[in-house]
Amino acid sequence: MLLQLENVTRYFGGLAAVKDVSFGIQEGQILGLIGPNGSGKTTCFNLITGLYHPSEGQISFNGEVISKMPPHVIARKGVARSFQISSVFPTLAVIENVVTAHYCRQKSNLITGLLGIAGTRKEEKQVREHSGELLEFVGLGDKAHAEASALTSADQRRLMIAIALATEPKLLMLDEPCAGMTDEEQTAIVALMRKICGDGIPILLVEHHMKIVMEVSNHIVVLDRGEKIAEGQPEEIKNNDAVIEAYLGRSEKERA
Amino acid sequence: MITGNNAKKHFVNVILIVILVVFIFLPKIVTVSYYLHLIVMSLIWFILISGLNVIQGYTGYVSMCQIAFYGIGAYTSGLLMKNLHWGLGQGILAAVGMGLIVGTIIGFPSLRTKGHYFSIVTLAFTMLMFTILRGWSGLTGGIVGFAVRPVSESLFGIPLNTRQGYYYLVLIFAVLTILFVKRMTGSRTGRAIIAVRENENLASSIGVNVFAMKLLAFDISAVLGCIAGALYMHYVNFVSPAGFAAEYAMNTLLAGMVGGVGTLVGPAIGSFIVIFLPEMLRAAALYRQLAFGIVLIIIVFALPHGVVRPLTKLWTWALAKIFRKNNVEEATLASNK
Numbered sequence: 001m002l003l004q005l006e007n008v009t010r011y012f013g014g015l016a017a018v019k020d021v022s023f024g025i026q027e028g029q030i031l032g033l034i035g036p037n038g039s040g041k042t043t044c045f046n047l048i049t050g051l052y053h054p055s056e057g058q059i060s061f062n063g064e065v066i067s068k069m070p071p072h073v074i075a076r077k078g079v080a081r082s083f084q085i086s087s088v089f090p091t092l093a094v095i096e097n098v099v100t101a102h103y104c105r106q107k108s109n110l111i112t113g114l115l116g117i118a119g120t121r122k123e124e125k126q127v128r129e130h131s132g133e134l135l136e137f138v139g140l141g142d143k144a145h146a147e148a149s150a151l152t153s154a155d156q157r158r159l160m161i162a163i164a165l166a167t168e169p170k171l172l173m174l175d176e177p178c179a180g181m182t183d184e185e186q187t188a189i190v191a192l193m194r195k196i197c198g199d200g201i202p203i204l205l206v207e208h209h210m211k212i213v214m215e216v217s218n219h220i221v222v223l224d225r226g227e228k229i230a231e232g233q234p235e236e237i238k239n240n241d242a243v244i245e246a247y248l249g250r251s252e253k254e255r256a
Numbered sequence: 257m258i259t260g261n262n263a264k265k266h267f268v269n270v271i272l273i274v275i276l277v278v279f280i281f282l283p284k285i286v287t288v289s290y291y292l293h294l295i296v297m298s299l300i301w302f303i304l305i306s307g308l309n310v311i312q313g314y315t316g317y318v319s320m321c322q323i324a325f326y327g328i329g330a331y332t333s334g335l336l337m338k339n340l341h342w343g344l345g346q347g348i349l350a351a352v353g354m355g356l357i358v359g360t361i362i363g364f365p366s367l368r369t370k371g372h373y374f375s376i377v378t379l380a381f382t383m384l385m386f387t388i389l390r391g392w393s394g395l396t397g398g399i400v401g402f403a404v405r406p407v408s409e410s411l412f413g414i415p416l417n418t419r420q421g422y423y424y425l426v427l428i429f430a431v432l433t434i435l436f437v438k439r440m441t442g443s444r445t446g447r448a449i450i451a452v453r454e455n456e457n458l459a460s461s462i463g464v465n466v467f468a469m470k471l472l473a474f475d476i477s478a479v480l481g482c483i484a485g486a487l488y489m490h491y492v493n494f495v496s497p498a499g500f501a502a503e504y505a506m507n508t509l510l511a512g513m514v515g516g517v518g519t520l521v522g523p524a525i526g527s528f529i530v531i532f533l534p535e536m537l538r539a540a541a542l543y544r545q546l547a548f549g550i551v552l553i554i555i556v557f558a559l560p561h562g563v564v565r566p567l568t569k570l571w572t573w574a575l576a577k578i579f580r581k582n583n584v585e586e587a588t589l590a591s592n593k
């Protein structure tokens with residue numbers, strides 16, 4: 001397993017937002033993490049990325065326990081994420097957002113940066129080129145010089161993916177990457193996720209659009225009120241009574 | 257496109273060189289010694305406010321203790337000269353060291369707070385510093401302060417105890433400051449600092465140690481503040497606590513806001529305004545402070561991002577005209593840095 005949660009619990013006050021949850025993700029996988037609103041999906045993301053620490057249980061990445069590490073250390077180990085609420089560097093140009101995100105893998109420091117030595121200049125040039133490529137990859141090539149806050153929310157979600165990829169992750173976690181997108185935009189994101197996974201970066205996906213999750217995931221974990229109620233192939237999940245009761249049935253009704 | 261950009265770059269460089277040449281010959285142009293004095297003070301304040309700019313403009317933490325660092329730098333090099341007969345260079349180096357030490361000691365607890373709390377904690381530090389400078393009279397000379405002998409060093413053969421000579425010393429430090437800030441903000445580390453201002457959670461998710469970057473930025477602001485203080489000390493050869501009271505923290509804040517923080521030249525414009533404006537308002541006699549306040553309030557209200565914002569727009573427009581470049585957006589973003 002690349003990432004493994006073992007009996008992870010997190011309390012907020014008296015409430016267990018995540019309760020005794022275990023699951024793992026392997027190389028080559030797109031793992032869908034689904035569940036009704038408030039079931040603890042985003043909290044799982046925050047626990048994995050070190051924004052919160054588990055009250056009980058542990059999380060390991062690449063065989064190393066990461067559940068007590070701060071977010072920047074976990075990021076450097078190769079865990080990248082997008083946020084549920086659009087989260088970019090708002091007053092910077094789109095391209096600068098991606099350039100900045102290369103921080104994770106750059107070698108230069110304040111001194112070499114100040115002196116502008118040859119190695120640093122070369123690195124800067126590579127970073128700018130690579131940033132341009134990433135923007136093309138997520139479909140923002142023509143908006144490189146716009147201010148990030150001026151982008152539509154769909155474009156900001158694309159930018160978040162480019163930012164995450166700029167850190168050269170070993171695992172990509174996407175929190176509702178298709179929220180607020182049109183059907184065509186969603187299709188583009190699905191294609192993008194397939195490409196990323198094909199390039200060897202497994203994806204942990206939180207998404208409310210069931211069609212997308214079922215289509216793109218090869219494994220699904222279902223949460224309800226902080227607890228894991230089911231896990232399996234998309235086909236199994238679709239026909240799981242507990243899941244239909246807690247989520248699928250309800251949301252189908254809601255949508256109707 | 258590429259050649260157009262190159263031509264633009266050359267043009268900008270030429271303008272920068274012209275400005276530098278003007279500053280080099282300024283003592284020949286400005287024959288009224290008092291104005292040269294104000295220019296020296298403005299340049300010293302530019303260094304001070306550039307320090308504030310790093311923590312406030314680029315990191316997003318409004319610091320109210322830049323004036324305290326100014327005082328610490330002044331007292332550090334002043335006391336070393338008075339008591340241990342240290343020279344100017346050693347005094348400035350000591351001020352740098354002191355800036356690092358005090359910046360770290362104050363930054364460690366205060367940077368754990370956010371928003372207004374950080375401002376209040378740093379304001380409290382300024383008040384504490386003032387009390388120490390005034391109260392520890394055995395060392396600091398208390399409320400009356402102390403004088404030091406004029407510096408004996410010279411620069412390019414011009415003695416530094418003359419106004420002209422000192423002007424060149426301060427000019428060199430000002431140029432080094434602007435180069436430092438420019439290089440720093442364009443580097444990987446500078447981008448991490450700006451990332452903290454923009455979005456702390458996102459910054460940490462791309463591997464930025466948010467607290468370390470805040471501390472680094474605060475230390476840089478402290479060091480620049482202390483250098484400015486040491487330069488001030490050996491310019492006027494006298495120091496007393498009065499100039500470092502909490503009310504002057506407002507002046508540093510104003511210089512930043514009026515000029516525009518988060519930009520390279522904003523602090524320069526703000527410093528010149530804050531130093532020159534009270535002099536131009538001399539005619540208002542008794543009401544000078546009032547007039548000063550009103551003018552600043554008007555500027556801050558009319559231009560919430562500082563004087564530099566419309567100037568940048570004008571500059572971008574002019575460049576676009578000259579080079580017939582349609583991509584104004586790109587130029588705006590480039591010159592915002």
Ligand SMILES: Nc1ncnc2c1ncn2[C@@H]1O[C@H](COP(=O)(O)OP(=O)(O)OP(=O)(O)O)[C@@H](O)[C@H]1O
Binds near residue numbers: 035036044084
């Ligand atoms: N920092 C926090 N402090 C207190 N409670 C929290 C905190 N973060 C999350 N919670 C609570 O934990 C529960 C799970 O929230 P979470 O955001 O993980 O749900 P989610 O599955 O992502 O929901 P959604 O589909 O709406 O995004 C909610 O009841 C929420 O109120």
Ligand SMILES: [Mg+2]
Binds near residue numbers: 041043084
């Ligand atoms: Mg959520």
